[in-house]
Amino acid sequence: MHNLDPLILARIQFAFTVTFHIIFPTISIGLALFLAIVKGLFLKTRDPVYQQIYRFWLNIFAMSFAIGVVTGIVLSFQFGLTFSRFAQIAGPVIGPLIALEVLTSFFLEAGFLGIMLFGEGRVGQKLHFFATCMVALGTVLSSAWIMSANSWMQTPDGVAWENGRLVVTNWWKVVVNPSWPVRLPHMLLAAYITASFLVSGVSAWYLLKGRETVFARRTLSLAMAAACILIATQVMIGDRLGGVIVKYQPAKLQAAEGWWDKTTPSPTPYLWVIWPDQKAQFNRFEMGTPYFGSIWLTKSLTGSIGGLRNTPVAEQPRMVLVFYSFKLMLALGMTMFAVAVTSLWLRWHGRLYSTRWFLRILVVMTPSGVLATLGGWYTAEIGRQPWVINGILRTADAVSPVPATTLLSTLITFVCVYAVFFFAFLIFTLRLIRRGPGGLPAHALPSGSLKRGLRPEIAGVQPYLAGGK
Amino acid sequence: MNLPLLSALFMLFALGIYVVLDGFDLGVGALLFAQRDQLTRDRMVDAIAPTWDGNETWLVMAGITLLAGFSIAYGILIPAFCIPVTAMVVALGMRGVSFEFRHNSTTLRRRWDAVFAAGSLVAALAQGVIIGGLIQGVDIDRNEFVGSPLDTFSLFTLLTGVTVVAGYATLGAGWLRLKGEDATRTFAKRHQRWLPLAFLGLTMITSLVAAAVQPRLVASWPAHRVALSWCFITFITCALGIAWLARRDDVDDRIGFGLALAMMLSGVVALGISFFPNVIPFRMSLWDAASDPETQEFVLIGALIATPVILGYTSFAYWVFHGRTPADGWY
Amino acid sequence: MIRSHRGTPSRILGILSGGLAAILGFLAFNVIDGVFGFGKSLIGLAAGIATTLLVFTRSPRGRDADA
Numbered sequence: 127m128h129n130l131d132p133l134i135l136a137r138i139q140f141a142f143t144v145t146f147h148i149i150f151p152t153i154s155i156g157l158a159l160f161l162a163i164v165k166g167l168f169l170k171t172r173d174p175v176y177q178q179i180y181r182f183w184l185n186i187f188a189m190s191f192a193i194g195v196v197t198g199i200v201l202s203f204q205f206g207l208t209f210s211r212f213a214q215i216a217g218p219v220i221g222p223l224i225a226l227e228v229l230t231s232f233f234l235e236a237g238f239l240g241i242m243l244f245g246e247g248r249v250g251q252k253l254h255f256f257a258t259c260m261v262a263l264g265t266v267l268s269s270a271w272i273m274s275a276n277s278w279m280q281t282p283d284g285v286a287w288e289n290g291r292l293v294v295t296n297w298w299k300v301v302v303n304p305s306w307p308v309r310l311p312h313m314l315l316a317a318y319i320t321a322s323f324l325v326s327g328v329s330a331w332y333l334l335k336g337r338e339t340v341f342a343r344r345t346l347s348l349a350m351a352a353a354c355i356l357i358a359t360q361v362m363i364g365d366r367l368g369g370v371i372v373k374y375q376p377a378k379l380q381a382a383e384g385w386w387d388k389t390t391p392s393p394t395p396y397l398w399v400i401w402p403d404q405k406a407q408f409n410r411f412e413m414g415t416p417y418f419g420s421i422w423l424t425k426s427l428t429g430s431i432g433g434l435r436n437t438p439v440a441e442q443p444r445m446v447l448v449f450y451s452f453k454l455m456l457a458l459g460m461t462m463f464a465v466a467v468t469s470l471w472l473r474w475h476g477r478l479y480s481t482r483w484f485l486r487i488l489v490v491m492t493p494s495g496v497l498a499t500l501g502g503w504y505t506a507e508i509g510r511q512p513w514v515i516n517g518i519l520r521t522a523d524a525v526s527p528v529p530a531t532t533l534l535s536t537l538i539t540f541v542c543v544y545a546v547f548f549f550a551f552l553i554f555t556l557r558l559i560r561r562g563p564g565g566l567p568a569h570a571l572p573s574g575s576l577k578r579g580l581r582p583e584i585a586g587v588q589p590y591l592a593g594g595k
Numbered sequence: 596m597n598l599p600l601l602s603a604l605f606m607l608f609a610l611g612i613y614v615v616l617d618g619f620d621l622g623v624g625a626l627l628f629a630q631r632d633q634l635t636r637d638r639m640v641d642a643i644a645p646t647w648d649g650n651e652t653w654l655v656m657a658g659i660t661l662l663a664g665f666s667i668a669y670g671i672l673i674p675a676f677c678i679p680v681t682a683m684v685v686a687l688g689m690r691g692v693s694f695e696f697r698h699n700s701t702t703l704r705r706r707w708d709a710v711f712a713a714g715s716l717v718a719a720l721a722q723g724v725i726i727g728g729l730i731q732g733v734d735i736d737r738n739e740f741v742g743s744p745l746d747t748f749s750l751f752t753l754l755t756g757v758t759v760v761a762g763y764a765t766l767g768a769g770w771l772r773l774k775g776e777d778a779t780r781t782f783a784k785r786h787q788r789w790l791p792l793a794f795l796g797l798t799m800i801t802s803l804v805a806a807a808v809q810p811r812l813v814a815s816w817p818a819h820r821v822a823l824s825w826c827f828i829t830f831i832t833c834a835l836g837i838a839w840l841a842r843r844d845d846v847d848d849r850i851g852f853g854l855a856l857a858m859m860l861s862g863v864v865a866l867g868i869s870f871f872p873n874v875i876p877f878r879m880s881l882w883d884a885a886s887d888p889e890t891q892e893f894v895l896i897g898a899l900i901a902t903p904v905i906l907g908y909t910s911f912a913y914w915v916f917h918g919r920t921p922a923d924g925w926y
Numbered sequence: 927m928i929r930s931h932r933g934t935p936s937r938i939l940g941i942l943s944g945g946l947a948a949i950l951g952f953l954a955f956n957v958i959d960g961v962f963g964f965g966k967s968l969i970g971l972a973a974g975i976a977t978t979l980l981v982f983t984r985s986p987r988g989r990d991a992d993a
Binding site for chain 2 (some may be wrong): 188198205213219220224228230536546547554
């Protein structure tokens with residue numbers, strides 16, 4: 127087993143556990159806000175369909191939240207399991223940010239989650255709404271701190287070296303580091319867009335099946351309207367983030383755009399497909415749209431940008447991975463934008479709920495937000511390589527002194543366990559969707575009959591709504 | 596001001612709260628093995644469902660305080676205990692998701708219950724193994740762990756593991772007696788008769804073996820003999836008290852749980868005192884592992900402001916679900 | 927508007943021009959900040975949000991009404 131490289135194993139293990147983790151917070155950040163809005167609408171209108179929407183999505187939220195929590199606990203120890211030297215060097219900087227995340231957010235979420243899930247019959251409706259808002263607030267605070275920590279690794283500021291460790295000289299500069307003010311809204315919007323497409327996709331499926339019509343229409347209407355606003359904002363923020371990356375992490379953008387030349391041709395095409403040769407530092411094949419590169423990246427008709435050869439070879443990320451992760455995010459973003467615009471068009475003509483081809487597209491787009499978020503994170507994290515803290519600490523110097531065999535066995539354990547989590551989540555979510563909200567009585571019941579309503583002996587209860595199946 | 600000491604106290608505080616809070620819900624999980632009846636099992640899980648997430652957060656708090664305040668020690672201890680730590684987080688994960696999955700499952704609920712119980716048991720065992728490993732000692736060279744990840748496994752650490760399981764089960768039985776309806780309560784009382792005594796016996800044996808395994812532990816005793824004696828007296832009194840009260844019906848159920856809390860806390864305090872002033876027992880002191888003062892300050896100020904608020908709404912969350920768990924569950 | 931009884935070529939053309947329009951719209955939103963500055967881009971965004979809200983609140987029921 128001596129030929130196993132601990133660095134590669136550590137990177138795979140960290141990448142795997144963090145990739146798996148981020149899927150679930152993304153969903154629960156988005157669903158938490160959605161639930162808070164729906165609960166607020168219920169309090170305002172007292173329309174039982176909102177209560178039905180709330181209860182249906184609460185169950186899926188609870189599962190994704192639980193997986194997010196437990197895989198998050200894993201991550202808080204992953205720093206030591208895979209990159210303990212990073213923990214020793216940067217712990218004094220990163221640790222406090224995560225500590226504040228725990229103090230301001232984790233406890234808030236955990237404290238009010240119980241009331242949100244089980245407390246409906248024990249506290250008043252207003253307090254229940256308040257608890258839901260607190261959980262949603264907790265998810266935002268959590269993102270703020272963790273994005274601060276991650277953005278600091280992308281654009282470190284406010285620290286100095288002292289005896290081989292990093293010492294904070296200015297906390298304000300650490301927390302509000304240059305990329306944080308843009309990356310935080312980018313991530314939050316990503317989570318909200320993810321939730322709106324998830325929710326729309328499920329509603330579209332009901333509409334295609336002709337089931338749960340009242341529930342599905344209201345949900346789809348809310349989610350698609352939200353998607354329109356969110357995605358327009360996201361596209362703007364995305365460009366702004368590009369500006370920050372050009373300034374602080376030029377190599378990342380060079381790799382993401384797929385150019386090697388020190389100066390690209392004028393006008394520069396926008397590349398969509400490349401087959402790069404990292405060793406020879408050129409593309410064996412490339413295909414793009416003429417002029418678009420100049421327009422998009424330089425905001426002029428003929429401007430040029432710099433390619434990856436401007437970065438020393440030893441400090442270059444792997445282009446192929448960064449390029450395709452970025453293009454995945456971009457392509458999905460454009461598709462989601464197109465879907466949002468189409469939804470406005472269809473809604474204006476009063477055909478949003480009855481245009482079958484559009485509903486089918488929405489069903490296919492259900493996981494698009496999750497995939498785009500992953501694409502974005504891969505661009506950010508692989509694009510930062512070979513650094514773990516940009517310009518300060520190399521990933522290779524951060525790895526734990528744990529033997530490769532141990533890393534391999536823990537990796538296999540995580541893969542197996544997470545596979546169980548993932549398939550169980552998928553199976554239970556699909557089952558809940560197939561069973562539908564009609565199994566849940568839409569009017570308020572004593573002692574919050576949320577989950578009892580899902581058990582088979584009660585699932586047969588006549589749907590409260592005329593629009594039910 | 597002695598910032599590292601304050602950080603260490605905050606870490607011990609978080610660990611103490613973790614041990615008693617997640618202790619009772621891990622204990623309830625492990626006790627599922629002793630319960631065949633599905634309805635009672637559901638009630639047992641219901642008794643901890645609304646609050647488990649908050650309980651586990653204290654573990655993250657303690658872990659992250661170690662990362663922030665004592666980065667060097669974090670970077671040594673986690674690799675040293677990489678196997679039990681992985682086992683613990685995976686086990687906590689399994690039980691965490693089975694909470695949700697068992698509710699949505701009808702045909703496989705017994706399977707998810709088994710996962711839940713096994714997860715609770717393994718997490719408790721792994722925590723005990725880590726404590727044992729700390730007592731045994733960790734091989735370090737300057738700021739790096741130089742031993743093998745397998746060093747932590749020995750008969751002694753197995754013993755500490757089982758001891759922790761017994762402790763958590765004692766807490767769990769106390770909680771069930773407090774929260775349970777008739778069947779659950781009877782079940783809890785039956786186990787309250789022997790669990791504290793088993794915990795007491797195991798702790799005695801563990802302490803004796805520990806003295807043999809780690810001579811420096813004995814060497815540190817005289818310095819703290821007064822405090823340690825009080826811990827031992829509290830521990831023994833509480834154990835005997837729980838076992839005795841378990842037979843009686845006319846006492847408040849809260850007393851049994853309160854005594855279990857005191858028993859567990861006295862154990863945590865005794866361990867903390869014996870390890871003091873080291874963060875890696877007998878190898879590295881708090882001050883050698885401490886991060887710079889700016890970091891300590893930042894965390895401590897945050898903790899000082901946030902902790903009272905957290906305790907406030909956590910108590911409120913417990914209060915919302917006060918009293919016995921309804922016969923048909925929370926939902 | 928796309929009617930279901932339209933011919934295939936006209937349908938493909940519709941989808942393609944729709945896709946192109948969406949890409950151009952995406953591009954427009956994307957570069958608005960860099961080209962016109964933050965202030966004007968906020969006005970653009972506000973206009974987009976206003977359009978959404980207008981459509982959200984003022985849409986006729988159309989074919990959906992009898993579905």
